[in-house]
Amino acid sequence: MNFLITGAAGFLGSALANQLAREGHQVRGLDDLSTGDPRVLSPDVHFTRGDVNDRPKLWTLLQEVDCVYHLAARVSVPESVLYPREYNAVNVGGTVSMMEAMRDVGVRRVILASSGAVYGDQGEQPLRETAIPDPHSPYAVSKVSAEHYIRTIGKLWGLETVCLRIFNAYGPGQHLPPSHPPVVPHFLRQALRGGTLVVHGDDTQTRDYVYVDDVVSAMVAASTAPNINGLVINVGSGTETSIRELVKKVSEVTGRKVDSLYNAITPGGVSRMCADLSLAAQKLNYRSSIKLDDGLRLTLRRDPRFK
Numbered sequence: 226m227n228f229l230i231t232g233a234a235g236f237l238g239s240a241l242a243n244q245l246a247r248e249g250h251q252v253r254g255l256d257d258l259s260t261g262d263p264r265v266l267s268p269d270v271h272f273t274r275g276d277v278n279d280r281p282k283l284w285t286l287l288q289e290v291d292c293v294y295h296l297a298a299r300v301s302v303p304e305s306v307l308y309p310r311e312y313n314a315v316n317v318g319g320t321v322s323m324m325e326a327m328r329d330v331g332v333r334r335v336i337l338a339s340s341g342a343v344y345g346d347q348g349e350q351p352l353r354e355t356a357i358p359d360p361h362s363p364y365a366v367s368k369v370s371a372e373h374y375i376r377t378i379g380k381l382w383g384l385e386t387v388c389l390r391i392f393n394a395y396g397p398g399q400h401l402p403p404s405h406p407p408v409v410p411h412f413l414r415q416a417l418r419g420g421t422l423v424v425h426g427d428d429t430q431t432r433d434y435v436y437v438d439d440v441v442s443a444m445v446a447a448s449t450a451p452n453i454n455g456l457v458i459n460v461g462s463g464t465e466t467s468i469r470e471l472v473k474k475v476s477e478v479t480g481r482k483v484d485s486l487y488n489a490i491t492p493g494g495v496s497r498m499c500a501d502l503s504l505a506a507q508k509l510n511y512r513s514s515i516k517l518d519d520g521l522r523l524t525l526r527r528d529p530r531f532k
């Protein structure tokens with residue numbers, strides 16, 4: 226098949242692009258390199274630098290494409306609180322631009338990388354796709370909006386759409402910005418450096434940490450699975466892990482005794498997150514296969530930054 230992946234030089238986009246190229250597909254990647262790095266892409270991936278809002282560029286890149294993976298986005302929850310306009314322009318505007326270009330060229334299917342963040346605080350766990358979203362940040366609002374745009378205009382224009390609500394993905398190559406880094410690589414690096422692990426909020430918050438290879442397997446399956454048009458599907462590990470347990474596991478896998486500090490003054494975000502994976506199992510034949518301990522070890526082994 227012919228694929229276009231937006232955000233292809235990022236953490237999940239590059240893992241997906243390299244996997245599809247390994248499987249022998251034709252893969253084009255688009256990324257504006259605001260955070261991504263094209264050097265992580267296999268030479269078999271045809272990379273173009275550009276913005277998702279550049280429709281003439283999209284028209285060119287979409288020729289002969291069967292399926293689009295739309296991953297290009299600004300991805301930091303705390304940053305989105307500071308710059309909501311930018312999150313709206315890229316995550317929502319970029320999605321609408323992509324849909325218009327797909328309609329103009331005649332592409333069949335688009336798969337959106339949405340987020341478990343759309344759920345916010347729900348009474349019941351695990352989180353099912355039928356729960357009414359309760360976004361708590363501009364980032365989460367942008368993902369709910371992108372989902373609505375994709376599904377609504379997909380239906381109006383006859384494009385197949387699938388929204389994957391990815392939970393806390395981690396693994397080698399995850400972007401580690403100086404401010405607000407994602408928790409897993411940040412804790413691994415801090416532990417290896419002998420630094421203190423600072424937890425915002427209290428120690429009871431939970432998250433569903435899913436290894437990158439599992440996310441890639443769900444994304445790959447979504448390109449050909451039948452009867453999924455218009456669906457929203459969770460992609461996680463199905464395991465709820467408290468931040469206290471994460472600290473413990475980081476200490477175990479790094480072999481370092483770590484100090485942790487709980488800063489209850491700064492909010493830690495949503496209190497509990499765990500994905501219900503029944504729909505993913507039924508529609509994508511998806512099963513999370515990598516446990517957190519193993520995923521953390523793989524991350525340490527495969528990511529040169531942790532050597």
Ligand code: NAD
Binds near residue numbers: 260
């Ligand atoms: P990432 O930051 O590594 O990847 C995003 C990529 O998009 C980057 O390479 C960036 O340069 C690119 N990009 C940003 N703005 C762009 C623009 N205007 N035009 C073109 N490219 C642009 O993040 P990631 O973790 O790989 O996330 C990929 C997607 O998956 C995002 O849509 C994110 O919201 C979603 N997601 C990620 C997670 C996770 O835990 N990693 C969880 C839920 C959803």
